[in-house]
Amino acid sequence: MNAMLEKITNIKLFGHHRLTGYTLGRLGWSIVRGVIIIGICFLILYPTMVKFLVSVMSEQDLYDISVKYIAKNPTLDNYKTVITAMKYPEAFWNTLKLSLFTSIMQLVSCTIIGYGFARFKFKGRGLLFALVIITLIVPPQTIMIPLYLHFKDFDILGIFKLILGKPLKLLGGYAPFVLMSATGMGLKNGLYIYIIRQFFRGMPKELEEAAYVDGAGLFRTFYKIMLPSAVPAMLTVFLFSFVWQWTDSFYSSLFLSGGLRVLSNALSGVSHAIALHLTNLRGSATTVYLSPVLSSMYINTASLLVILPLLLVYLVAQRYFVESIERTGIVG
Amino acid sequence: MAAKRKKRRMGLEEKKAMMGYVFVLPFIIGLLTFFLFPMIQSFIFSLNVIEVVEGGYTLRPNGINYYKTALLQYVSTANEGKSFMTLIGEGLAAMATQVLLVVIFSFFAANLLNQKFRGRSVARAIFFLPVILMSGVIIAVDSGDLLQSSMGLTQTDAQEGSFQAVALARVLLSTRLDTRFVDFIVSAVNRIYEIVSASGVQILVFLAGLQSISPSLFEASNIEGATGWENFWKITFPMVSPLILVNTVYTVIDTLTNSNSVVMTIIRDEAFRNAKYGLSSAMAWIYFVAIMLVVAIITGIISRLVFYQE
Numbered sequence: 001m002n003a004m005l006e007k008i009t010n011i012k013l014f015g016h017h018r019l020t021g022y023t024l025g026r027l028g029w030s031i032v033r034g035v036i037i038i039g040i041c042f043l044i045l046y047p048t049m050v051k052f053l054v055s056v057m058s059e060q061d062l063y064d065i066s067v068k069y070i071a072k073n074p075t076l077d078n079y080k081t082v083i084t085a086m087k088y089p090e091a092f093w094n095t096l097k098l099s100l101f102t103s104i105m106q107l108v109s110c111t112i113i114g115y116g117f118a119r120f121k122f123k124g125r126g127l128l129f130a131l132v133i134i135t136l137i138v139p140p141q142t143i144m145i146p147l148y149l150h151f152k153d154f155d156i157l158g159i160f161k162l163i164l165g166k167p168l169k170l171l172g173g174y175a176p177f178v179l180m181s182a183t184g185m186g187l188k189n190g191l192y193i194y195i196i197r198q199f200f201r202g203m204p205k206e207l208e209e210a211a212y213v214d215g216a217g218l219f220r221t222f223y224k225i226m227l228p229s230a231v232p233a234m235l236t237v238f239l240f241s242f243v244w245q246w247t248d249s250f251y252s253s254l255f256l257s258g259g260l261r262v263l264s265n266a267l268s269g270v271s272h273a274i275a276l277h278l279t280n281l282r283g284s285a286t287t288v289y290l291s292p293v294l295s296s297m298y299i300n301t302a303s304l305l306v307i308l309p310l311l312l313v314y315l316v317a318q319r320y321f322v323e324s325i326e327r328t329g330i331v332g
Numbered sequence: 333m334a335a336k337r338k339k340r341r342m343g344l345e346e347k348k349a350m351m352g353y354v355f356v357l358p359f360i361i362g363l364l365t366f367f368l369f370p371m372i373q374s375f376i377f378s379l380n381v382i383e384v385v386e387g388g389y390t391l392r393p394n395g396i397n398y399y400k401t402a403l404l405q406y407v408s409t410a411n412e413g414k415s416f417m418t419l420i421g422e423g424l425a426a427m428a429t430q431v432l433l434v435v436i437f438s439f440f441a442a443n444l445l446n447q448k449f450r451g452r453s454v455a456r457a458i459f460f461l462p463v464i465l466m467s468g469v470i471i472a473v474d475s476g477d478l479l480q481s482s483m484g485l486t487q488t489d490a491q492e493g494s495f496q497a498v499a500l501a502r503v504l505l506s507t508r509l510d511t512r513f514v515d516f517i518v519s520a521v522n523r524i525y526e527i528v529s530a531s532g533v534q535i536l537v538f539l540a541g542l543q544s545i546s547p548s549l550f551e552a553s554n555i556e557g558a559t560g561w562e563n564f565w566k567i568t569f570p571m572v573s574p575l576i577l578v579n580t581v582y583t584v585i586d587t588l589t590n591s592n593s594v595v596m597t598i599i600r601d602e603a604f605r606n607a608k609y610g611l612s613s614a615m616a617w618i619y620f621v622a623i624m625l626v627v628a629i630i631t632g633i634i635s636r637l638v639f640y641q642e
Contacts, residue, residue: 033444040441041458043528047480048465054479109358116355120348128356128363135367137627139589141599142616145377145609146370149389156365183362191582193359212344218351236536240463247468250591264469296478303473310464318457 048304048311055079055301062293078301085277086266086302092309095246095263101174103241105181106189107234113184114196115222119208129197136190144254151176151255172259177251187248192237199233200226239317243310263306270302271295378613398614406611408598416598416615420622423588423595427626430530431583433520435576438531442538443568456539463532471529472592530586534579541572570639577634581627588623595619 050069055078057071064072082088117129153167154175170176180186184193203226211221227234249264256262266273271290278288290298353360378398380391406416414422445456466474474480500521504514520527549567558566590596599619603612 037455113359120352122349122352142620143370146373184359185362185366243464249469267469
């Protein structure tokens with residue numbers, strides 16, 4: 001009896017002991033994990049925090065050694081200066097319109113193209129898809145000069161010259177972006193085509209076949225059956241294309257310099273613009289000299305203003321975005 | 333009867349093939365007008381001297397002279413007089429470390445984010461934030477920014493960052509590890525911010541892959557008494573290994589075709605600052621061929637090691 005009791009308590013003790021060890025191990029790991037995750041999150045957010053802290057500093061604070069992070073004389077003057085010098089409202093609207101246009105067009109074209117690659121067998125499909133990947137690999141610098149010349153005097157087989165007497169001048173406006181987006185040739189569109197194709201490839205064939213049997217045509221099947229379930233993948237593509245178009249400086253500076261005012265170009269030239277703005281403001285005869293620190297402060301303020309709208313969009317979209325990854329089947 | 337049915341089936345197949353072309357048609361048009369045609373044109377430019385004249389440009393044949401110049405004579409005054417080929421080589425070497433670190437980090441991060449813990453969705457949202465924060469013009473403006481670097485994290489931080497790394501290197505070297513390994517670790521620590529911010533898309537891809545693994549595999553192996561460690565190496569790793577290839581290739585391309593890279597800057601400046609369109613085109617073609625070779629070699633090596641289910 002006694003022995004049996006001892007046995008039972010022993011088992012219990014043993015069990016209890018094991019449980020504690022296990023729990024301790026798990027607790028240890030969750031602490032380590034927490035530290036790692038918080039550390040990385042801090043690392044990611046830090047530069048943006050720095051931007052914000054710098055953007056509210058006054059000129060005195062910059063030269064004050066006792067000020068490292070928190071401004072002693074916080075001010076919003078930097079924002080005022082940067083917004084006027086960048087012509088922020090105008091650039092903002094243009095960028096918004098451009099990014100929306102292009103990302104919607106890219107979404108439509110890449111979805112259609114991706115579906116074509118995923119669901120139809122036709123001659124040359126493998127080769128064409130290899131070319132999709134090649135468009136990603138080729139550095140855009142290789143085709144930048146021909147593209148520039150192409151849009152400078154745009155013509156298709158001399159048709160416009162015949163009708164209008166001269167080729168079209170398309171630089172400086174939306175046209176190059178619209179044309180390239182509509183044909184799946186915009187910024188990183190190869191990647192989007194790839195994502196959409198992978199998604200559709202992962203969908204069961206029976207779904208389509210059932211729709212055909214029920215008498216739906218190919219197009220009807222596409223937009224009634226296939227599209228609604230592709231929303232997560234499409235959302236990912238849309239978010240990528242909107243954000244990358246917003247901050248794109250390559251195509252913007254190639255096609256728009258001297259034309260349409262967009263944020264990315266305005267940001268690239270912001271210190272010059274501010275120097276000119278301050279010169280006009282003070283009415284001085286020579287261009288105002290911005291010290292490197294001061295110019296850096298303005299640049300940080302300006303870049304914060306450029307990403308601020310994106311951060312807001314992300315704040316709203318991230319829930320769907322993060323959730324949708326599980327269903328995107330990017331990798332299917 | 334059977335023959336009749338077969339004929340009708342063929343009809344649908346043919347129709348579907350036709351429709352395939354219809355769906356892909358926008359891409360074919362874009363490919364021809366905005367890609368292949370410009371590619372050919374750029375190749376022609378690289379073989380000619382281009383002079384901009386009123387209302388257009390003229391071409392004067394130049395043979396392969398621009399290629400010779402780029403390969404043998406060109407020195408970049410902006411980069412301590414290094415030759416073009418040296419700069420490509422340096423770019424490739426830097427890329428190799430970067431890619432290794434990014435792929436390892438993003439795999440690690442995806443595994444972390446795949447576990448269940450409180451605040452996971454917030455952590456995920458922040459981990460993907462670099463997709464926004466570190467893109468295009470922002471990365472160009474931030475890199476080398478004076479205040480950003482004086483406050484700590486970017487690589488240009490000459491004082492504090494490298495100081496810590498020196499201490500770390502001393503500790504690691506005292507353990508008699510291989511020097512190359514120590515160098516690698518130290519460079520990883522120095523570049524942690526750069527790596528984290530270049531990993532957004534890769535984490536996304538790995539995470540999606542981790543979630544597509546069927547839970548029944550883990551259930552079965554748990555019943556067989558496998559530990560978490562065994563599960564990781566015998567199930568998780570092989571199942572996502574194809575994505576290692578995808579992510580490696582993506583990172584290689586992303587690093588090499590980044591418009592802020594030294595080689596890309598030279599190519600752009602030769603064209604738009606110095607108006608040497610032919611030379612710029614020749615350089616772009618050389619670089620393109622180099623990238624193709626690198627991607628082909630890496631794909632060849634990794635795809636041998638990858639596990640495919642079918």
